[in-house]
Amino acid sequence: MSLKQYETVFILTPVLSDQQMKDTALKFKQYLLDQGAKIVNEESWGLKKLAYTIDHKNTGFYHLLQFEADPQLIKTFEVEFRRDERVMRFLTVSLDKYALAYSKKRKNGEFKKSVKEEASV
Amino acid sequence: MTLVNESVNRTEVRKKYCRFKKMGIKYIDYKDASFLLKFVNEQGKLLPRRLTGTSLKYQRKVSQAVKRSRHLGLMPYVTDSLK
Numbered sequence: 001m002s003l004k005q006y007e008t009v010f011i012l013t014p015v016l017s018d019q020q021m022k023d024t025a026l027k028f029k030q031y032l033l034d035q036g037a038k039i040v041n042e043e044s045w046g047l048k049k050l051a052y053t054i055d056h057k058n059t060g061f062y063h064l065l066q067f068e069a070d071p072q073l074i075k076t077f078e079v080e081f082r083r084d085e086r087v088m089r090f091l092t093v094s095l096d097k098y099a100l101a102y103s104k105k106r107k108n109g110e111f112k113k114s115v116k117e118e119a120s121v
Numbered sequence: 122m123t124l125v126n127e128s129v130n131r132t133e134v135r136k137k138y139c140r141f142k143k144m145g146i147k148y149i150d151y152k153d154a155s156f157l158l159k160f161v162n163e164q165g166k167l168l169p170r171r172l173t174g175t176s177l178k179y180q181r182k183v184s185q186a187v188k189r190s191r192h193l194g195l196m197p198y199v200t201d202s203l204k
Contacts, residue, residue, distance in 0.1 A: 009152065009193055050194035051154075060194065064152075091193055098147035106150075 003068050005040065005100060010081060010090035011060035014047060024086050025063045031080055037069035041107050054088050066095075066103060137174030141182075149182045151189035154196050160187065165197045 010028070012021055029039060045062035054060070069077075074092060081090040095103065140146070150156070160168055160175070160183050167187060170180050190196040 011194065051191070051197040051200075052194060054194055062193075089193055091189060093151075093189065096148075102148040102150060 003038075004071055005066065005068050005095040006074065006092055007064065007066045007095055007099075007103065008077075008090060008092040009062065009064050011050075011054070011062055011088045012086050013055070013088050014057055014059045014061065016061070016086060020086075021061045024084070025061075027084075028063075028077075028080065029065060031077065032065065032067050032069065032073075035069070035073050035077070037067045037073060039065065039067050041066040041103065057088065060088055139174055139176035139179060141179040142176055146179075149179070149186040151186040151193070152195065154190055157183070157187050157190055157196060161196070163200075163202060165191075165200045 008028075012024055016024065025044065029042065032039060041064070043064040045064070047059050048062050049059055050057070071094075078090070078092060081087045093099075141149070160173060162168055167184055170177065173180075175183060187196060191198050
């Protein structure tokens with residue numbers, strides 16, 4: 001069984017407090033770690049405005065996780081998102097070789113506008 | 122005197138090119154909404170290849186990226202004044 005690299009972006013509802021938001025993000029990261037996935041990169045984009053209303057909200061906390069995992073894991077991981085009502089949206093994509101090169105550059109901050117803060121912990 | 126078609130100066134017509142091929146861009150990031158804005162019109166609809174000059178291979182990737190971006194609320198599905 002081969003491992004693949006994935007990237008998940010999820011949006012948490014803005015009603016959470018700062019601490020709750022961090023806890024929730026940590027929960028998903030911890031879930032991946034427990035299932036034996038390897039976290040490659042994580043980003044927290046903070047509170048961002050949405051382009052359109054989702055669940056009657058105009059803003060959301062964006063988080064990104066890039067990880068290496070067994071393809072079997074993705075299904076259960078996405079179920080976790082569906083069960084959690086604090087998650088407004090999520091998207092998981094698998095990364096091909098060009099995407100990997102791109103995300104590596106992105107992580108090293110080679111793009112001028114990408115202002116990134118490492119999510120705490 | 123008959124009408125004679127005069128030759129039209131067409132040197133100003135520039136050939137379209139695919140910006141991804143020219144710049145060597147291999148991956149189109151759905152997280153970069155400001156870049157993807159170049160490929161949609163004011164209403165947030167995808168522009169056709171005949172206007173942007175993008176090759177088919179990359180047009181498919183652009184469209185995929187725009188759709189992902191819309192799903193995540195980074196770009197609108199419908200709007201009136203994007204630009």
